[in-house]
Amino acid sequence: MRRSHWWALPCAALVLSGTAPVAAADQVRDGRSQPVFAAEPVRETVWVETGLDGDGDGLSDRVAADIARPAGTDQPVPVIMDASPYYSCCGRGNESELKTYDEQGRPLGFPLFYDNYFVPRGYATVLVDLAGTNRSEGCVDVGGPSDITSAKAVIDWLNGRSPGFDAPTGGNPVEAGWSTGDVGMIGKSYDGTIANGVAATGVEGLRTIVPIGAISSWYDYYRSDGVSFGFDPVGLAENVEEGGRPDCGPVKQQLIDGAPANGDVTPLWTERDHLPNAGQVTASVFAVHGLGDLNVKTIQFGQWWDALAARGVPRKVWLSQTGHVDPFDFRRAEWVDTLHRWFDHWLLGVDNGITEEPAASIERAPDTWVDEPDWSGEQAQDAVLYPSADGLVPQPAPGGTASFTDDPALDEYDWAAQPDQPSPARALFSTASLTDDLRLAGTGSVTVTAVPSTPTAHLSAVLVDYGPATTRDYLSPGEGIRNLRTESCWGESRPGDDSCYLDTETTTADVDFEIIARGWADLANHASLSEEEPLEPGQPYTMTFRLATADHVVPAGHQLALIIGGTDSMFIVPPGQPGQIGLDLAQTSVTLPVVGGAPAVTASGLEAAFDRLPQVRPDRVPPRPDVQLNRDETGS
Template sequence: MGRIRWWALPCAALVLAGAAPVAVAEQVRDGRSQPVFAAEPVRETVWVETGLDGDGDGVIDRVAADIARPAGTDQPVPVIMDASPYYSCCGRGNENEFKTYDDQGRPLGFPLFYDNYFVPRGYATVLVDLAGTNRSEGCVDVGGPSDITSAKAVIDWLNGRATGFDAATGGNPVGAGWSTGDVGMIGKSYDGTIANGVAATGVEGLRTIVPIGAISSWYDYYRSDGVSFGFDPVGLAQNVEEGGRPDCHQVKQELVAGAPTNGDATPLWTERDYVPTADRVTASVFAVHGLGDLNVKTVQFGPWWDALAAKDVPRKLWLSQTGHVDPFDFRRAEWVDTLHRWFDRWLLGIDNGITEEPAASIERAPDTWADEPGWSGEQAQATTLHPREDGLGTEPAPGGTASFTDDPSLDEYDWAARPDQQSPARTLFSTAPLSGDLRLAGTGSVTVTAVPSTPTAHLSAMLVDYGPATTRDYLGQGEGIRTLQTESCWGESRPGDDACYKDTEATTTDVDFEIIARGWADLANHESLSAERPLEPGKRYAMTFRLATTDHVVPAGHQLALIIGGTDSAFIVAPRQPGQIGLDLAQTSVTLPVVGGLPAVTSARVDAAANKPPQVRPDRVPARPEVQLNRD
């Protein structure tokens, strides 16, 4: 028999410990679940079998699921789950909270506000230690079968399809009769990535996911179209395992072998790409991503969203100007309210109208948001602009070439800071000041026909909005927010589990340009990302590579520029033999995702008084990132 949904039982009663029965109608009032479960929650740990033996000890691995659920009711409740590798190594949230336990080893402190806020409203909160982390057995494999299965197994247990125990080894079987089996997964970064990966299995019982700054392809986290970002998954695995587990040596060796430093795509990366199986997703999706996120870059969001849209998965989207920041810390009150109604709709079945509200919300200026019925990036028109000797325009170049010499000591900020000056290390093509606003929303690409002077060549490309603006300071230490000393509380505080968090505010900066999309590639992978080919100096090679997903309005009067260079030292590793690269302009272009049409675009001639190249004041150059990129 399937799980009973309590909202389908209008005559049932919800019983509080030590209190009179509470009618269902009292728990749901004004279209929202109410905090009627005032008793101390039941807090327990269940160890769930994953069906895997990642550490090779001959025993099926068990993962620890720490649970907080309403006490005093015999009606089953749905689950909000955050499956994470960070509960003991690194902490969660802006204040780096860790799990804590009492003297008997029972869970006490739950990071983040989910248990404080939602358990009194009739939800259980389940925080899962991914395999190989904290109190779970097994090994971390960075988005692979072990990671995904260890979270999916808990959903299976909640639905009666897997076995749980009251101890890490041995112990007695434990069921989840208190649960409806309906699960919503949520989490930022690695946690949200696991939500994406589990949803892509199509597991029954997962009703919604809320991925925040999440990965959809681990290849795109560590590599980009054949180039390496200079770090590898084994380092992250060892970090979350708090130094690495000796019995997981074989798994680490497989990570090293499967992730070659040359940037080639391999079966290891294919296994960790959730986009191709997005057609299995049955859960609704509420995605959040920072357009300034240079850790989990926006290329993670765009293809995943496109795949969900192709299947018409119920979905909602927030795009902020921040970097790698949780919406609890950049739009707190609105976030808690929206998340509350989202979970009420998909886990409690409350018809509260949230699916009829604007589905997309985009931050256009610090703390200024624009709503639209659906994300316009889904209707963007692919529009091609062409680099020319006189700038960037709609007409292909009649001919001509450009060239640059790869200088691995420079980066994109060096290239963009002096657009009115020639540079041997990059080429820059700019429009004249735009006659109207230009909105780019979606994932673009660059096509080059390049001639290398050495057997190895790396390429970097970026779109730059030149013109004065005030933006969130997403390159600064807080990635667009500042933590204050005041606090606000969200839910019930209990001994050892505080519901109060420091407030935040937006940090802003005045700039004369903003890099709005980036992409990198190894020209040796022009035929295939799975195998590079040595380049023949002097030979022409054609290659198309992606730019990161964006949603940006270039205002009228600003200028849009395309920069193409070699090694962007802020992100990628230099080739073995950096050299000069020539571009055939007639066979080079940029494809933009344009919403609402392209305003009149003319090239900016360096020698034309009416169309001067962009100008940048030295005091209004964006700072290089102060944050450590690719930290989780």
């Protein structure tokens, strides 16, 4: 049952009837809600029944929803929700904040600035512990039905469709009469992934989501086209459960059984793929992703965005040069203002023009942003280039071959660092120096016709921009930012709930090449990602696999190169029997999403030659990442 929305009523009706809330006239000014709710917020916990019994105790699991909402008003308010498994194990935000509680167990310290900033402006903030984490019952299942239902059930409770109680067991029923029922979900990483998954259920009441560095397919977090990144969801489940929850053993075993090490797609992975259900999304989407994010890789954004665009979902995007970083920590003032107006529009109905503003903002150089009416990745055209003895060219050259030997001790930076030197571990093909800028925006792919010398073969492909540049240092521990000693405050500080956070600054690196997209595959999955098959040495196999989504301008004077190798030790596990791999170049190609179409590529001087590749200065080679890449996803 839907509750009334005071802001959706005709203004004349509000004035003539005299029913407008006292604060309504003052709440919005200059297109923004104002901090007119100054009283100490109401803070409470409601345990919401999910209808699931993950821990097998015969009772419906209840999840804890910690609430901060305006006090002293009868005006119903919308909700900003962050559903997370990290509130007790790992923390949220750049400073890894945890939830805290007072002596009576009432919520006190809320991580992040959402409650400090938005509660005075007429919103409630609801932080949900996913099932099996912190104060919630049940078991975490890493993106599965338990995770998604944890948050969906709270939206249902806010709309009167699910029961809530004032205790984890027993207790008195609690209703959300203070809420309009309208919800905006937000969160970075795992939290944003939950927002994607809940939106894909089409739940009524979810008006907008703001996924930051979020996953759209859990398979693509742990695997890639048949190859494994070397870690599995059970490790993440154990981490967020803090090693406990013995009743969740069967759920963990399901995670183990459903995620085979060989990288095949299984029912466990398809159940955790939100892309097929993008057609059920009725919420608007404001996505944020770092183009240097090597944890939640950019394919997660690209494929989700394409699915939303195909269905006309209202959407907005920020693409930064950072790694896995929240925009609060790389573009703080602009982020808070934009997020404020976004929520005001979608949750308070404020006509502030934000949906008429440019829908895409892309960081082209450190702290240099460009805006577009729509993200150009939607309009990019495929351009197909072919490796040959002359480099990377627009037409296939018949009869050409190349080969390399898989060396699992090497990685993509070993392959790229000396482009002018031959290497037995990779095949490298480059354009000549480009005569015009070349923008790649979207998700490309590589097709190989490969001849293995052993029954197992893993493949890696890398796109490289060769030429000097200054970039955000997304390979450093801060992934493009550094904490300062100063603080800035956003919203009201309360005892036990500070609104002040460390300021940051941009970190940069001077490089002579940049890896702009990468992809990986198991050649044994050439016919099916659901079932691998042993390879017959000496026989050719053709396989197409994806590159990560990119938005990058290769400047005039630079060169674009494709590198094909075996095991990229930064990311993937080696095959059982690494060996030599031959390539049939006439049947090998790379498909690039080019803004401006194929003519822009062929006009850019593609008469490539190996001897024209630049000599990379040793002091300008990008450093290998200090961040831990092959790891279970965390909320850091």
